Amino acid sequence: MNELQQKLLTMLNWFHNVCEKENLQYYALGGTALGAIRHNGFIPWDDDIDVGMPRDDYNKLREICSKYNAGQYYIEFPGINDDFVYPFCKVYDKQTTLVENVKG
Helix, strand or coil, X not given: CCHHHHHHHHHHHHHHHHHHHHCCCCEECHHHHHHHHHCCXXXXXXXXXXXXXXXXXXXXXXXXXXXXXXXXXXXXXXXXXCCCCCCCCEEEECCCCCCCCCCC
């Protein structure tokens, strides 16, 4: 596991703990699910974590996320900031710099 993947796993553990505290369900998707099954961890070149949630749990997370956003990580949702171009939420680490190349 490389340094980035270790950081992602730490972030996933934080997200897991939030979901446990709030009784929210989530599941692995995409490369995260494939890596868990095929590679017993990460796909070697994978650089993100993909999870999904039932809609009701996603909506609840959106409502309560502000109480978790004061620490090292925060959850950002569509429609909050004009520069957020994704149709899904993302978890960020405040101690790292993320440079994304997206067209808005």
